[in-house]
Amino acid sequence: MSAVELRGLNFRYAAALTDALAGVTFSVDAGEICWLYGAPGAGASTLLLAAAGLAPRFTGGTIEGDVRVLGDDPRTAEGRHRLRGQIAHLGAVPDLQLSGVAENVFEEIAFGPANLRWPLDRIDAAVREAAGRLEITHLLTRSPLHLSGGEKQRVVFASLLALGPPVWLLDEADSALDAEGRGIVAELMLAERNRGAAILVAAEDADAMLGVADRVVLLDRGVIAFEGNPRELLSHDLAWERGPGGTSIAGLGRAAHARSNAARFAPPYPLGVSEAAARWR
Amino acid sequence: MRLHPYTPFVLVLATALLAFLLPAPAGPMALYAAVIGAALLSGMTKTVAGGALVTLPLWAFLVLLHVVLPGGDGLAAALAQGARLGAVATASLMLLRSFNPSRFLDAASARGSSLSAAFLVVSTLEAAPRLRRRAAMILEAQRARGLRVGGSPAARLRALVPLTLPLVLGTLSDVDDRAMALEIRGFGGGNARTPLDPPATTRRDHLYRWGAVAAVVAAAAWRIA
Numbered sequence: 023m024s025a026v027e028l029r030g031l032n033f034r035y036a037a038a039l040t041d042a043l044a045g046v047t048f049s050v051d052a053g054e055i056c057w058l059y060g061a062p063g064a065g066a067s068t069l070l071l072a073a074a075g076l077a078p079r080f081t082g083g084t085i086e087g088d089v090r091v092l093g094d095d096p097r098t099a100e101g102r103h104r105l106r107g108q109i110a111h112l113g114a115v116p117d118l119q120l121s122g123v124a125e126n127v128f129e130e131i132a133f134g135p136a137n138l139r140w141p142l143d144r145i146d147a148a149v150r151e152a153a154g155r156l157e158i159t160h161l162l163t164r165s166p167l168h169l170s171g172g173e174k175q176r177v178v179f180a181s182l183l184a185l186g187p188p189v190w191l192l193d194e195a196d197s198a199l200d201a202e203g204r205g206i207v208a209e210l211m212l213a214e215r216n217r218g219a220a221i222l223v224a225a226e227d228a229d230a231m232l233g234v235a236d237r238v239v240l241l242d243r244g245v246i247a248f249e250g251n252p253r254e255l256l257s258h259d260l261a262w263e264r265g266p267g268g269t270s271i272a273g274l275g276r277a278a279h280a281r282s283n284a285a286r287f288a289p290p291y292p293l294g295v296s297e298a299a300a301r302w303r
Numbered sequence: 304m305r306l307h308p309y310t311p312f313v314l315v316l317a318t319a320l321l322a323f324l325l326p327a328p329a330g331p332m333a334l335y336a337a338v339i340g341a342a343l344l345s346g347m348t349k350t351v352a353g354g355a356l357v358t359l360p361l362w363a364f365l366v367l368l369h370v371v372l373p374g375g376d377g378l379a380a381a382l383a384q385g386a387r388l389g390a391v392a393t394a395s396l397m398l399l400r401s402f403n404p405s406r407f408l409d410a411a412s413a414r415g416s417s418l419s420a421a422f423l424v425v426s427t428l429e430a431a432p433r434l435r436r437r438a439a440m441i442l443e444a445q446r447a448r449g450l451r452v453g454g455s456p457a458a459r460l461r462a463l464v465p466l467t468l469p470l471v472l473g474t475l476s477d478v479d480d481r482a483m484a485l486e487i488r489g490f491g492g493g494n495a496r497t498p499l500d501p502p503a504t505t506r507r508d509h510l511y512r513w514g515a516v517a518a519v520v521a522a523a524a525w526r527i528a
Binding site: 071074076080081102106107109110111113115118119120121122123124125129132133134135136137138139140141142145167181182185 | 403404405406407408412422425426429433436477479480481482483484485486487488489490495496497498499
């Protein structure tokens with residue numbers, strides 16, 4: 023059984039003329055990082071909200087098809103009850119994901135575990151471990167409201183990490199982070215995958231995701247345009263034709279190919295500097 | 304030692320009741336003076352000033368209504384009503400200033416009270432600072448795009464439109480986003496929650512609460528008699 027299963031998923035926002043998602047079918051297994059790739063408006067955020075059971079309850083609209091997370095339907099009350107603390111859905115704006123009730127970062131991270139009625143010693147250990155992994159232990163006594171955007175994003179990550187969720191649904195979740203923070207989050211995703219978590223991550227940074235994702239699903243206006251190996255997608259024109267493009271080096275290769283018929287510039291394009299150096303030398 | 308989070312609510316409620324039960328104008332004025340004294344003793348000088356500022360237009364209106372215009376009830380009525388409003392406004396601002404959402408939720412959890420109701424209280428009391436922060440962000444963003452907020456009163460009024468609209472729409476959208484974030488973190492699945500640091504009800508809390516109740520009962524009894 024896959025950790026996340028979507029079958030024939032259609033979604034349309036209220037008053038929209040077209041479907042945000044149309045016949046989307048795919049799954050994410052435990053211990054896998056699946057990269058959801060697409061241009062803005064492709065439907066990645068909607069898909070993540072639907073998989074978390076948040077759309078259409080909070081967004082409005084109509085949904086058809088089947089959604090299963092760890093075997094439960096997150097759209098039903100029973101499913102939601104069983105999935106409490108099991109799904110970590112994280113968006114791009116950290117301010118909106120803070121609880122708003124915590125006096126300091128420790129309490130912010132402890133908010134979720136406390137809601138799940140964990141005993142205090144377990145909460146304390148989980149908070150300190152999550153803060154350590156996000157390298158924010160020095161912020162534990164600070165007010166979450168008075169942190170920088172990047173610090174807040176790390177706090178929100180830690181708040182979900184403390185719950186030890188088996189399913190992560192990340193929607194451009196590292197956009198507020200600096201390079202160091204992005205590196206920490208990439209390591210965190212790999213560690214969570216190795217722990218057996220299923221990770222579905224919507225991101226536009228092809229260079230960063232290339233080294234992290236096990237599989238890519240390319241969405242184009244709500245329809246799956248490609249599903250498979252990230253290298254295969256990013257080194258061919260489909261990434262530009264149906265998506266936001268490939269890696270920066272592949273983009274250079276594509277531009278060269280447009281100006282020259284030389285075989286060394288033809289697809290598949292090199293994805294990194296060393297590949298390009300070997301091929302174009 | 305901080306008060307139990309429920310105690311300030313009892314005190315504000317008692318202040319509101321006493322403001323209308325005590326004999327006017329001396330009673331409300333003495334009550335206002337007592338509230339100001341309590342605020343000053345707690346180091347909340349700005350809160351006293353804030354309360355005065357909030358009620359200043361009302362004071363002006365009351366003086367106009369009762370003293371300046373013919374047919375008014377006189378200075379005593381204006382003083383009584385102004386003192387009532389001042390006492391309630393200052394006590395409410397003291398509550399807002401000292402309110403700690405986390406301790407309040409812990410208190411509700413420890414007592415097995417409805418967490419949804421507790422969160423509603425928290426959201427309401429936290430709305431003002433959140434709106435202020437958001438308004439400041441919008442103002443900054445609109446200024447960066449060339450909005451001029453100074454000038455004549457008419458120009459200032461016109462500048463309110465590009466500030467107010469995003470503030471209202473953004474706030475409505477935030478409600479859904481925050482509700483989603485809370486649900487993801489397990490909030491709302493019943494009334495049980497682990498209190499991180501359950502606040503104790505001290506002898507001082509009992510003294511304040513029962514003192515407030517006794518004062519209200521005594522004032523009501525006096526009023527009825």
